Amino acid sequence: MKKIHIFSLGGTIAYMGDTDKPIVTGEDLVQGLPEISNIANVITTSFRQIASSSLSIDDIVELSREIVSAIDSGVDGIVITQGTDTIEETAYLLDLLIEPKVPIVVTGAMRNPNLRGADGPANLLASILVAASGVTKGIGVVVVFNDEIHCSRFVRKAHTQNVAAFQSECGPIGWIAEGIPYLAMRPNNELNRSFKIETEEVPIALYTVSLGDDGRLLTKTKDLGFKGIVIEGLGGGHVPTSMVETLADLAQEIPVILASRTGSGEVLTQTYRGYPGSETSLLSKGLISSGWLDGRKSRVLLSLLLMSGKTHQEIFEYYKHLSKPIL
Structure with a gap:
């Protein structure tokens, strides 16, 4: 046996x-x-x-x-x-x-x-x-x-x-x-598992956007010691206009991952244009798309990437790879 x-x-x-x-x-x-x-x-x-x-x-x-x-x-x-x-x-x-x-x-x-x-x-x-x-x-x-x-x-x-x-x-x-x-189906095994953990757990914030949100909590993110943040945006990956510049500034200092609070579907990349807070404006300001990965699992992945000493560009490339079909 x-x-x-x-x-x-x-x-x-x-x-x-x-x-x-x-x-x-x-x-x-x-x-x-x-x-x-x-x-x-x-x-x-x-x-x-x-x-x-x-x-x-x-x-x-x-x-x-x-x-x-x-x-x-x-x-x-x-x-x-x-x-x-x-x-x-x-x-x-x-x-x-x-x-x-x-x-x-x-x-x-x-x-x-x-x-x-x-x-x-x-x-x-x-x-x-x-x-x-x-x-x-x-x-x-x-x-x-x-x-x-x-x-x-x-x-x-x-x-x-x-x-x-x-x-x-x-x-x-x-x-x-x-x-x-x-x-009934077999998911492929094309995950990159080359994590070499170098540090203990690092603090990663998970923030869910809601109606009328002005993002004032986000201004304290870096001061509180967070090394990255996952934003669960509205719909396909959107936020109120009042949050855009705060997120843009954060993305220049720490990895900011853009997910959706819906729990299903992928973060959009090119559907809504021309207004601040759309997915295209956020991605153009340095936020990283989580693809199909939800906010909780995006936080897990970002934690491992940072604990493995990955650079901002390496983190971007890893999330970019997630956009490929896995079934």
């Missing part, structure tokens, strides 16, 4: 509520699924035992190193369990850091083990099935939830409570039926 290494980070899947042991270990999670013994030989590591809202980029960088070590030792697949609040970010971060030599799956739960219909055991079992089957080998990190397989580059948490909370703009890339994982 395949050897699968499970890294547990805590979260709802392991949360026992107001008890003497509020968060259980990865070994405890596995012991609740005796049928695993017929699927794979499982190794568990309790990497963190905290809520995912308290995880940091540094935590996930450290986790990526442990995963690489496990892969080098000969395991056939990796499963990570964690809280759902930041799964979309940690899964994408791991995808950027780890060459997909074996299947890597991230999962969790929307209902803790004390609630009726707890989904953690089913999600963990499905994730082990996907990792052991090898169907996702070579395509990068995936998120398995509610018997669906999602590409980490597109998945997002879209509901606060529903067990089907995880959705992707292009839909799931596969599913599990009668205990067998299937893929």
